[in-house]
């Protein structure tokens with residue numbers, strides 16, 4: 261059995277996390293419950309920061325808050341000295357409400373609205389990552405109206421196809437994101453932003469995809485970008501102060517996944533960029549990255565209560581839990597795989613293979629297919645590992661199922677950081693017909 265961070269088995273033979281018995285968590289906070297191992301998030305954050313410090317380059321590690329955005333999480337990112345990537349007014353609002361320093365917030369998105377851009381300017385956030393020509397014009401208009409200046413990065417697509425699921429690929433030419441580096445769009449965008457004096461054009465951004473296990477894609481992207489920068493230095497005297505290579509660092513969900521440590525990505529990227537910079541006689545830019553999943557993914561687990569079961573003779577046995585695609589849509593959306601144990605007997609011998617079904621009215625609402633487990637009883641607690649990224653943040657109210665609570669655990673203490681939704685919450689914006 262593979263345990264992440266502080267997860268282990270306590271004297272009572274129960275699964276524990278952050279020094280807290282998972283059965284106590286389930287009893288005190290109810291199920292389904294998202295539980296986060298805070299010290300593992302701290303460890304992941306300092307891993308990235310240390311890797312940059314060792315390379316002796318100016319850097320920012322911006323937590324991609326789309327992976328898991330709540331006030332407490334943003335405050336934890338602040339405590340760890342991270343910057344923050346937001347992609348919507350809602351994520352920006354959360355960051356500001358959490359007291360996150362505005363100058364360390366970077367705003368992404370392929371269709372930022374006027375209101376969102378105004379909110380960003382009014383709060384003087386660190387930079388806006390411009391995605392398309394529409395946004396250049398809109399942002400120019402708003403800057404003129406407000407007599408505001410703003411730092412910008414241009415998001416470019418370098419034409420890289422990283423090896424990951426199609427829906428989480430972003431760096432290839434046929435993508436909804438960014439300016440294409442090869443077909444002249446990026447150069448045209450650069451000319452447009454350089455010509456507007458209220459923009460301080462810090463540099464370029466690219467993000468090649470998510471759940472990537474190798475450095476090759478990042479190095480290739482860096483090469484394509486630096487080559488372009490060399491061309492632009494000669495042609496239009498543009499020099500980038502910042503090169504943001506995005507996130508996408510893979511994590512271990514199951515034994516099939518073999519992630520490499522953050523330090524390895526960072527050192528490979530820096531080595532390559534330094535080499536290229538030297539080769540083309542450019543100034544070394546600050547290197548920014550935006551890890552989401554790799555900061556919070558394996559620090560989160562979800563606790564469910566087991567309810568009904570169904571045998572399909574000679575085919576499979578279904579075990580149903582009290583959550584499902586409403587709290588974790590990733591298996592349905594990306595065929596994502598997870599591992600799980602019974603929290604009340606994590607070390608018991610596996611005696612059967614079961615498939616874990618959710619409770620939504622959807623045949624595709626399956627959390628795990630073919631999971632080896634000891635014989636489970638009604639009310640046993642199932643702990644699904646590695647649900648910390650894109651679990652809570654993609655949760656929904658399908659079938660009017662309330663979103664679960666979120667608890668942070670550290671050094672034997674459990675803190676409720678998001679309350680469980682209530683039925684009243686579900687209808688609070690509904691208006692009666694009469």
Ligand SMILES: Cc1ncc(COP(=O)(O)O)c(C=O)c1O
Pocket residue numbers: 324327345368430467469470471506507508509550551552553554649
């Ligand atoms: C622009 C950008 N930055 C960062 C991330 C974070 O990715 P991940 O959670 O895979 O690190 C994403 C999501 O894929 C993204 O689109």
Ligand SMILES: N[C@@H](CCCC[NH3+])C(=O)O
Pocket residue numbers: 326428430470471590649650
């Ligand atoms: N939400 C996705 C990743 C896409 C991230 C945003 N570009 C996941 O769960 O894996």
